[in-house]
Amino acid sequence: MGNAAQYQTVPKEEDEIPSKLALPLTKGTESSAGNPPELIEAKKQLFIQELKQKYKLLCGASHSIAFVRDRLRCTHKVFVQGGIEILSTSWLPLQSHNDVLWDPKVKSKRRLVLGEIGSGRSTLASQFVYDWCNSVSESFLKNVEILIFLKMRQITGVHSIQKIIKQYLLPRNSDLNESDIDTVLRSCFSVVFILDGLDEYPDVGNKSDIWKIITAQLFPDFDVILTSNHLAEKYQVNMTRLRLTGFEDKAHFEYIRKAVAGDDAMAAEMIKQKLTENPVLEDLCQLPFFFVMFAHISHNNGDFGTLNTVTSFFKYMIECFHNHMGNKTKLFDLKESSHSALEKFAFDCINKQNLQTCWRKADLCRRLGDECYHHYLQIGILVEEEACNARGQTDVTFYHKLFYEWYAAQHFAKCASEWKYEKLNKELQHVHPSNHQYFYRFACGLNHFTAGKIIDYLREKEASDKLAALCILEQGEQVASILDTVRDLCSKEITLEKEPNKLLQRSIVRVLEIASSNEVIPILCVRLYDCYSTVDLSLWSIQLKLHTTIPVLATLKKLWIRETDRKIGANELEGILHYCSRCLRLEKVWFWGCLLPQSVQADSLSALRSRNVEVLWRIDNNTANQKLDLESGSWNVGDDGKLMTDDDYEKLVQRKEWVTE
DSSP: OOOTTTSOOOOOGGGOOOSOOOOOSOSSOOOSTTSOHHHHHHHHHHHHHHHHHHHHHHHHOOOOOHHHHTTOOOHHHHOOOOEEEEESSSEEEESOTTHHHHOTTOOOSEEEEEOOTTSSHHHHHHHHHHHHHTTOTTSGGGGOSEEEEEEGGGOOSOOOHHHHHHHHTSOTTOSOOHHHHHHHHHHOSOEEEEEEOGGGOTTTTSOOHHHHHHTTSSSTTSEEEEEESOOOGGGOTTOEEEEEEEOOHHHHHHHIIIIISTTOHHHHHHHHHHHHTOHHHHHHTTSHHHHHHHHHHHHTTOOOTTOOSHHHHHHHHHHHHHHHHHHHOTTSOSSOOOOHHHHHHHHHHHTSSSOOOEEEHHHHHHHHOHHHHHHHHHHTSEEEEEOSSSTTOEEEEESSHHHHHHHHHHHHHHHGGGOOHHHHHHHTTTOOTTTOHHHHHHHHHHOGGGHHHHHHHHHHHHOOHHHHHHHHHTTTTOOGGGHHHHHHHHTSEEEEESOSOHHHHHHHHHHHHHHHHSTTSOEEEEEEESOEEEEETTTTEEEETTSOEEEOOTTEEEEEEEOTTEEOOHHHHHHHHHHHHHSTTOOEEEEESSBOOSBOOGGGOHHHHHTTOEEEEESSTTSOOEEEOTTTSBEEETTTTEEOOHHHHHHHHTTSOOEEO
16 A cells, blocks of 8 residues: 555546535534434435545645656555454454455454554555545445544644534535534444544544544444554553555555556566565565655666665655756755754654644744745645645645654754763653654664664663664664674564564564674574574575575574474474574574474484584473484483384374474
8 A cells, every 4th residue: 555645535537526415404503303304314415425525625635745746646546455464363364455344353343553654554544535435336335324534633622523523524614513413423324433643643642532432432333443553552442453564566566557657567577676686675665655665766767776774765765856856947956955944843843742743834934944845845745735723724744754753863863972861861752662663763874873872762761672673774784883782682582473574574683693793792592483484505594484584693592483383394394403503502492383203314413412402392381392312313202301202293293283384
């Protein structure tokens, strides 16, 4: 799913909104009980008409970076299905975005769609709006009477949901009042609320109707879809959780065909080739925002070359935007105009208790200066939109939240080297890592000298080893300032899991590589949790299921491989043990949850035997550890050293249904 701000939803041309329906009522405050059915139905039809009229304007605005503006198309024409998973006992894939409401695994009226910045949350929400407006036949929304779609960043200072709808969704001259809205909503057999970008809601601390709807205190029978980067656990009670997992190869090809190269197969193949030549870039482009930008820039002869951090990607991307405007407008300054004011403004706004992502145009012009403001407006990094709650005024926002974090990080990176911990703690008290990971990653990539300080701050505040690993990846080869952080990370168990984020997995492996290349940094234990794929002895590496490669780790002490219900053959096991023999400080290897062969060729164990490496195997919590006899290649059962018999092995085989991969 590409970025919603680039490819906006517009109802079909053949479904033009009709002229305003005549409403046989006078403005008043009639209750539902006081309205005859035909009057309620008339109000409902007017309500639906005005909502669709608003959605056409709301989703049809052509906001885009100038670089791709000429290629702008509507969401429904370029919409690409990315990965969606639902949390049951584990994360399970859904086949389509249409499954979000009607899939049997979705058992709650409240659905939380999680996704990091750039994952396509707003694009998905816009597609839902398009589906409803046009009664798309395969959509679960075709039979829904009312769809309420709210961009949460726009809503501030209004607590009543009826007033929010009246003020933000209906025309100013609407004949419907707040009482009418309440009457219509309560008379419907099906209503869906889509609250898009809950993490950007300015009134997050207030007990408004929004929170009552989320927690089912208000309209408990309505279906509610929330999109957010995160949500506090206390609000997730009785809520179905889903997550967006990004683009894979199929989605890449489909987007290139729909939105970039069309039927030009050679151009499409060249774009894909540029991506596959750089594995780090390929992992980064799992996130739809980055892939959309990469595809358009590459198609326009951009060259990302060996860029291998999100910071270098973003910096090059912005350079392309400026160069493009310079080519189109001779008077356009190719260099970014002085943007220190924009950087300071972004940092001041991001460091507030209630995040603000939308501002009055007049206020922003005063803060930045007209020249700076119009410079970024012309590029498309700043976007103007009609103020929903003030007649005749214009609101301004960043084209994408990532630009917000980029400019805020620019200011922070310049100041961080001079700030001591107390100052750092004060200045960043509201910049929560869970909601602003790219801010910290950009800052570490922009200033390598203070990266260690920033990473240590993150780990002390939230013990976020995963974010620390992502920040370490931003260092490239400049690792001198973070060796102490790497040493501390590797002094604890490091877990690689079966999860959708390829770049996170690669960043954790990068930490291991840094430790291994600095032989004084021991790696206590690496746990591979249902993510092992195979071993490649030609490269002396372990391949993970997301195609990440773990090289030989010279300082690794313990390796733990869990593969639930998987059968690992003799050649595969011997390959793993050969790999382990190259890890010169290895003390223990432990296999868990899988079925191993009854014995191993003894001649493949000599290196492990010479260092007295312990090899253990356990199927589940109800079985004992089996220890490999490095002399015979057979397993010992229990603690008495008895060799495993055929009967012993057969009992293990019969415990489960085993899967061969």
